Amino acid sequence: MALLDTNQLKEYIAISCKLLKPASFAHLIRFMKSFFRWSHEEGILSKNLTSKIKEPKVEKRIPKYLTEREIEHLRESCHPPIEKAIFEFMFSTGCRIGEIVSLEKNHINWTNQSAIVRGKGEKEREVYLNTLCDIWLKRYMESRNDHNPKVFVTARQPHKMSVAQMRYIIKRISNRAEIKKEIHPHQLRTQLCNSFDE
Structure with a gap:
């Protein structure tokens, strides 16, 4: 030295x-x-x-935004109810993956189409579901036979889905959509914010 x-x-x-x-x-x-x-x-x-x-x-x-056409391609590429429910929840609420995997059934208010999510620092906030999210979330919940309190669970021996597992699902959807951009979940959140600005 x-x-x-x-x-x-x-x-x-x-x-x-x-x-x-x-x-x-x-x-x-x-x-x-x-x-x-x-x-x-x-x-x-x-x-x-x-x-x-x-x-x-x-x-x-400069963030690589998804176009409206790309969003629709992703939507069409969601196959089972869980994929449709995750995609629509993420798109309609702007939630982070960490907030979504922690979401519990009793945090959803079906009457006013809203949910309470816990963000960074365990702070709670209310988010709202659009009609498509409400439809697919209900269909997904009705398709389950387990009693796990979490909204999104793994298919085998249902337990809380991890952040990595949810990222994998989003990646799987983007591969089916054949979008050349590298898709990250936060792009759906960005797209939602842009739609409010327009």
Whole structure:
């Protein structure tokens, strides 16, 4: 550590800038600044070699929205009731996957087509179901013979569905729809927000 000087550090950074992607390079700089600041504060180094190095600005990625046509292709590619129910719930409510897998039957109010979901920090909020979601959610619930309290469960030995399992279902639907974009569940949430803005 004692042999390292500012010029050597700058040379290393210049090489890294050429070899790494912008986001990875920015992460490296943040890590280095944190490490050298800690080393200086602990008395390991006499000075912080990265004190004058600025973190690079990383351009925000433009989200790849799904078109209305792509949304319809995804909808048509949902086959069993559970796929239709998951898709319509996600699209109509804008919920995150973590909120959906934690949803329980007694949190649904069929009278006013709403549900109470728990988000980050265990905060509760009310979301509303559109007509298609109401129809397919009821059909899915009626097709089940188990007594598990969760709304969405696994097919075999029904138990709470994991986030990974729900992501797999969304991926399976997108593969059937033959959409070239890489589909992520949050795109359905983004599409919902855009529909309100228009």
